[in-house]
Amino acid sequence: MQIQSPHLAAGDTFLRMPLILVGCPSAAYSTIDIHASDTKGALHLTSVDEPATPHDTMRHWIVDRATVGDVSVRYGTPPRPVSLATRNGPLYDLRAQSDGMMGAGYYFIADVATTLTYNITLRWDLSHMPAGSRGVWSLGEGTQHTVAPAEILARSYYAAGIVHSEPKAGDSKFTFYWMGLAPPDVKTTAMQLQAVHSYLAKFFHDEQSSYRIFIRSNPYPGFGGTALAHSFMYGYSEKGGTDPSRVRTYIAHEMVHNWPSLDSDEYSDTAWYAEGTADYFSAVLPLRAGIISSADFLSLINDHAQVYYTSPYRGKSNKEAAAKAWIDDAAEKVPYARGFMYLAFVDAEIRAKSNGQRSVDTLVVELTDRQRHGEKVGLRDWLNLVEKELGPEGRQQYEAMVAGKTEAPSVNSFGPCFHPEPVELPRYDPGFDPMRLAIVSNLLGDSPAAKAGVKEGDLIVSMTAKRVLEKTAGEMMEMKVIRAGQPLTFNFSPYGPPQPGWQWVMSDGARSGSCKID
Known part of the structure; x- marks a missing residue:
């Protein structure tokens, strides 16, 4: 990364990065991981961690002397290791995918700690990636130029490798990207969501707006997604079982995030x-x-x-x-x-x-x-x-x-x-962390699941989906687990008293x- 003449004084904050962002870890670079220099030579950086908040924990890097001329910064990280036990949550990390990687800048970019607007040029070096590789950013494919605050580099999605797209050319205002096998129903979903995006953009007086959807597979059950700048990332289970209509509703929600917001630090x-x-x-x-x-x-x-x-x-x-x-x-x-x-x-x-x-x-x-x-x-x-x-x-x-x-x-x-x-409404509460769908975690001792015999750490093979239970009042949840190598099945009602x-x-x-x- 090269920053044109930042004009920093000794003790000024230069870079910033979340260590934890809404429960998702980042690469969390240490001072020795970041190499900075200017016209005068090497810059020594000192890291300072802010007090943790419910939302994030931020790390800043401070320069030891005044900068002279342009500043160059180098750092890097491998993708985050994930497994069946990884908690489903906001898609702010960088993960390996089939023949490439995909993720958010928040995980691997320490950006310039300023509110100034920059002329930004983003270029890709794909020389060490498979032949036919593409580099895609939230704002476009290949080399891109934009005028924006520096934070947009972190607040964006990136994909590099053998990237597939719908439409195939990837030059549309509305494009889906993925790696490996095509996600279920991708063409139909893309057409329907393009119609939604067009209507939303017109409603919010932003008809020139572009939007890119990045899709990646998870090694654990469940699905989810997160919106960033002019883009959205959707994660789905490799084992399938996701209802396409729920996906369309979810992505439509995230599209709206492209517009309404209120400025606040809280x-x-x-x-x-x-x-x-x-x-x-x-x-x-x-x-x-x-x-x-x-x-x-x-x-x-x-x-x-x-x-x-x-x-x-x-x-x-x-x-x-x-x-x-x-x-x-x-x-x-x-x-x-x-x-x-x-x-x-x-x-x-x-x-x-x-x-x-x-x-x-x-x-x-x-x-x-x-x-x-x-x-x-x-x-x-x-x-x-x-x-x-x-x-x-x-x-x-x-x-x-x-x-x-x-x-x-x-x-x-x-x-x-x-x-x-x-009406009287049933409260769904299985008694364990619903965001970890591969392993029983944070099991409450007095919950229906615990009383039925489920134990902390049981590996979840399958369980009746919440959407299935909601269609039939009083339906019992069937939960199949593996404990110490033995398959077990439990049945219980995951509902508390009606509200x-x-x-x-x-x-x-x-x-x-x-x-x-x-």
Whole structure:
């Protein structure tokens, strides 16, 4: 990496890197791993680790003297070793794949610690890789030039090796990339998601936007994904079993992350907005575009409502949930479901107050437009717009959401085609870490699984999927494990006591084709 004349004084911070980012480790370079020099010669760097937060642990490198001219930096790392026991989580690491590697810059890039904008040129050296190798970045394939803050290098995805793509040329505004065998249903999924992306980009006034989806296989069960700059990475199990419709919903959520956000250093302050808008618009806009059916939409909003009303963190503040977000799957989901339900409530209130002339769309699109034009937009700006529409009650509703107060939904949430009804909802809780699907971890001694005979460290061969259990009330989970080389099978109910909540139903006389929530 070469940085043009950074003009650093002795003691200034030069580079930065997360050691841990939302539970995912990085290459965590030591001082001896990084070699820096300028026109005057070698630069000595000293590392300083910041106090850990629930979100990350950062390391900075400080220069020992003033820099002279351009600075060159060299460092490197092999991909992260992963196995059947690796915990499923955010895709911020770098992993080996068939004939190459794929991952996020956060894992291997120590970027320049500045908010300045740079003219960035990225080049690939593929001379030690197999013939026919390609190098792909979130912003394009091969050598790329862009003007952006330095942090975009870390906040991007990279793939190098025998990379396949759909379309094959890889020069489209919307492209899928993978290595090895093609993921299941990749062509159909690519076509459907391209339609979603086109509609989202038009809605957010960003029709020139490009988007790249990187797909890699995991050695453990389960799937997941994470959005970074103009891109998304999706990880799926080598053993299969992933529902393509769930994949499309998941990626649509991550696409929305390309637009709405609030500027803040505090995760708990704005996660509800980032994740809530992603859940909300990835459901509402595909319905509006006619890409998903009313039945699909109804299923989506009821899934979010079930997570919201059955959360063990119901009643806890956003800050309390955020403190546990990267060690407890239920805490991690709080801003998603809570943000979704809050935005649906605000939308119904604004539509009612404005006689249908404005909606939550109005607020989110305005803030996104302001950000695109270089303005820093934060929580205060959101609250100003909400209070402008709803008066003091708008702030009170926000404060109630932040505090974890459960509100009854507006009868007009999600338009006239659907209405909420009170129900008792089962709380899914198998009693062990649901993000480790290959090995029983963090087993609770009084859980249904433990009482059935499951033990910490059992190797999971298979278990009934949550989505299958949800379709049949009272279904028992069948869990097959291996313990000390012996196969064992257990059956138990993974549900705790039912919780009061709400689910939506189709209103009488509603015609599914007209339910667009315009």
